[in-house]
Amino acid sequence: MNPIAQYPFEISVEKVLKSSMVADPLTLLDCSPLTDGAAAIILAREDIAKKYTDTPVYLTGSGQASDTLALHDRSSLTGVLAAKIASEKAYKMAGVTAKDIPVAEVHDCFSIAELMAIEDIGFVSKGEGGKFVQDGQTKIGGKVAVNTSGGLKACGHPVGATGIKQAAEIVIQLRGDAGKRQVDGAEIGLTHNVGGSGATCVVNIFRR
């Protein structure tokens, strides 16, 4: 649905399961690809932004948190604590809750990472992520559309550009410019970006 994605085509579950094993049980297609890519956004104060565009998108909440780099020093292996804390800070600053978000870009560097992300940022409770996705609740038309850009796995993961690309996708959605992948009436959007396997996480909330 995203014409500028690295893999702009459908990939079946069967194809993912049959692709070569990388680290048990993650196969090649469970992992984000190596990508060349670039992304840009223009940040400005409201009064300045309005001189250049009639459709500014506002950054209303931003949260960052960090954790140990070593996985074996973390308090949990089934979630990213930094993501939980960063999202709580961002929701608080924006004055919204997870229930208010209709569209989000999350850091799905691996299949499991998307499930942990939607749990960490509060779209579902811990352990419910898999069922939520399976029930179609993260599709366009579901409770919250997740990774309409294709995410890291389909759109691509040009590491340094990924976070900005997520913000760009949310801006496109909030302006109603997303074409076939448009989430109807989206007024608020969220980005969740992770570094160092969860050692750091930034969550941003945007509003049109």
Added chain:
Amino acid sequence: MHKTSVPGVWRRFKNRYQIVGTQCETCKTNFYPPRELCPKCRRGGKISEKKFAGLGKIVTYTRVHAAPAGYEKQVPYAVAIVQLEEGPMLTTQIVDYNTDELKIGQSVRATFRKMYEDGDEGIIHYGTKFTPIRES
């Protein structure tokens, strides 16, 4: 005249070849790799050396099929997070296992092994891996 060899220098790093870490005597928390400062007690912590028994349990694991440089010859190999009896957790390879022994909760012990080589003529790096403990 005394000459130092590269392996000789490495051997002096106790925590690389044996499981030697530290303990905060104030709150009794054990650290591996060793910490010089207790994150809980800060300045109130008194740090001393602690040798661990090298016994623990598998907390989680995977089998790596696509290896980073230097590990290609070993695929597929098992990597696990192991919790030592004394508390600290570490990431390690599991070796000499039967498929049914690669599981969460499996008891394991430390063993001294070759880690990787710097090409055919480079140094062979050694270190600690873990292997299942079998009841006999």
